[in-house]
Amino acid sequence: MPCAKPILLIEDDPVDALAIRRALNDTNVGDTIVHASCAHEALAFLHSCRSCRPTLILLDLNMPGTDGLTFLQVVKGDPSLRDIPIVALTASDEARDIARSFDSGVAGYMVKSPDYKGLLETVRAIQHYWKLNRLPASLT
């Protein structure tokens, strides 16, 4: 099985997931995308394939079951996963969510734009920034 390092998108809303995937493709950066529709599914993926750890995680916060913030704390508390950068991509612009996310080690907090053009601009900035970054060799 080929092991292209993907971006892991964690998003429970199918419409939002479709729009974000479309934006990630429309920027033509060529990232592979793995979609998990809940934190549980994302954790199962992270533990199932040690050799294809994602290069970046895009994380929704408001999800049923384990919410995004709890997922963030679990990953950042796991020595085998904590070096994976996680960017919040959420509808919430509440100061409390922003503060708790940064307190828990998020590497960016983007509010989902309601229109596609804005979403594309956000996704492009995320991809551009993380391409500039040097990431641990295990993620690239």
Added chain:
Amino acid sequence: MRDSRPVLLVEDDSIDAMTVQRAFRELKVTNPLRRATNGEEALAYLGDEANDKPCVILLDLNMPKMNGTEFLRIAKADPVLRRIPVIVLTTSSEERDVVESFRQSAAGYIIKPVDYRNFVEAIRTIDVYWTLSELPLEKTEDAHAMCQANTAD
């Protein structure tokens, strides 16, 4: 950057510090740039109530007295300072530096481009990203709100 708070540059090399300042001016980044020349000085700046807390920190790694890795470890263990995003900006491409920085929740690890034009482009990319990204308030600013929310719970 998203708001008008200062950016704290932790950098011992005067020429690199001037290059960042010049790139800010060229890109019309209006945030005041504060500078500390090592980790100790940065912690002293952050601990001084008279200073505005920065919205983000740009951190060199190889510095005398207290290096960037040590500073990052202390800042991220501090309940007040840990929420400030720290972007490593360094010449080091050593794998152990990269891994350790991300393990300590660095919000980026960018190798300083040697060429000035590329340096400006790197600062532009950082600025665009951290203008789109929400930034946390200072701990003291949201303490009141948190306290009220907890009482309501």
